[in-house]
Amino acid sequence: MSTQSGIVAEQALLHSLNENLSADGIVIIIAKISPDSTSVHQTQVTRSFEELVQLASQEREPLYIFYKPEGLAKYFFVSFIPDGSPVRSRMLYASTKNTLARQVGSNSLSTEQPLITDAQDLVDLKNFDSARPAGQNKPLTHDEEMQIEINKQQALLRKNTSVKLVSQDSASPLSLTFRVNSEKPINEILDSEGKNLIIFQIDPSNETIQIVQSDTCPSVDELYIDLPGPSYTIFRQGDSSFFIYSCPSGSKVKDRMIYASNKNGFINYLKNDQKIAFSKVVEIGDFVELDKSLLMATNKEDSLDHGSNPDLPNKSNLKFNKPKGPLRKRRT
Structure with missing residues (x-):
């Protein structure tokens, strides 16, 4: 109450x-x-x-x-x-x-x-x-609100441009509705060019996910994201790759909806099409909220699939022995 x-x-x-x-x-x-x-x-x-x-x-x-x-x-x-x-x-x-x-x-x-x-x-x-139909007056879930807002924006784009958009095709929440606009495959940028930091943003006007920054970041301590609005980031540290979804305070409601509804689809695209395995997926608001210790993993034991291998110790399943109570004083 x-x-x-x-x-x-x-x-x-x-x-x-x-x-x-x-x-x-x-x-x-x-x-x-x-x-x-x-x-x-x-x-x-x-x-x-x-x-x-x-x-x-x-x-x-x-x-x-x-x-x-x-x-x-x-x-x-x-x-x-x-x-x-x-x-x-x-x-x-x-x-x-x-x-x-x-x-x-x-x-x-x-x-x-x-x-x-x-x-x-x-x-x-x-x-x-x-x-609006009368049936839409009932309370909507967060996902329904996001989808309605996205559909409105896409309808407006179709009206203004008369061009068929990528997301006009039906797709599940786990599929990618926006086209990735990159001159080279993303895995090639990471592997061949030696870049370990790639930042993406969505351009709603043409429904594309674009690379806005690719760079070499010497260490986790020097990692910094300073962009207006939400973004997706790939950061590679040693043999481990991390996906960071950042949605700073003050981001427009429309942008929050678009990025949140496309996050899983983009991650699946990177995993399945670009063959990039992520050790962790991290979600933050402002960059200052990022716990950089989460990006210190450099081996397979710290991957997201950590718990799926029974031969590896899972930290979440660690058990501690119950401490023994004080010894009783013996009677003489």
């Missing part, structure tokens, strides 16, 4: 929400918690996404956004929580959200209540419209 803050909506906000519910066209109502943390009040009503993005970009504090699409008598209740907002404000908005939703009423709200951290991603609310 979530903790409630005791903060309630002002009557002026509730009246505005009720009045605009039957309005023609789209309506965007912006609200925030008062400076004295006693109520939620309306700050602005707009019909422009550009104005919404501009306002949100200037905010350091969170916002509540009620978006009513054209032709739909319900609001999408959006929590806008900027990445740099104070922790106390995040907690206050999170603990007030349920109370505010109950005051507005379930009949006036869609079951979909997005959480957005980047002001630029607010324009994606345009995709929440009245054309």
Whole structure:
């Protein structure tokens, strides 16, 4: 059960929400918690996404956004929580959200209540419209949300370019939907050219995974990844290869979805097509979260298949002898 803050909506906000519910066209109502943390009040009503993005970009504090699409008598209740907002404000908005939703009423709200951290991603609310089938109003799993978002982007690309995309073909989550764009085979870059660090990023405009950096990294201590947005990295240390999936804080929601849904397919492509065996697959947010001790493996005992060989000691199955208790003093 979530903790409630005791903060309630002002009557002026509730009246505005009720009045605009039957309005023609789209309506965007912006609200925030008062400076004295006693109520939620309306700050602005707009019909422009550009104005919404501009306002949100200037905010350091969170916002509540009620978006009513054209032709739909319900609001999408959006929590806008900027990445740099104070922790106390995040907690206050999170603990007030349920109370505010109950005051507005379930009949006036869609079951979909997005959480957005980047002001630029607010324009994606345009995709929440009245054309959505009723069956899609039920809560979606994380994988379903990612797939819906990817399908929307691919549909937009098809509309703009009229070119068949690689991912139009049906594929399982373990297959690669994006084409790998590399002049040479990746295993050749690692083996023949002596490069032990290759970093990839996805270009959604043409659905390709591209090499953005290939270099020689003398040691684990000198490894550093400093790129805007998520990335895939292959790092080779001795006889061991490692796959690093990095998704820095502040990455756009759209990019997070695309990289997360293509990670397994790309790993399988590298294993099966490029014959690259990985000792470990590491997932991190910001690069500072990387535990470089995970990349110290230089022999087969440290591989991912470690536990599949019964002849090798598995550290996770190590057992310790139960310590003996203190000896009892003998009676004389």
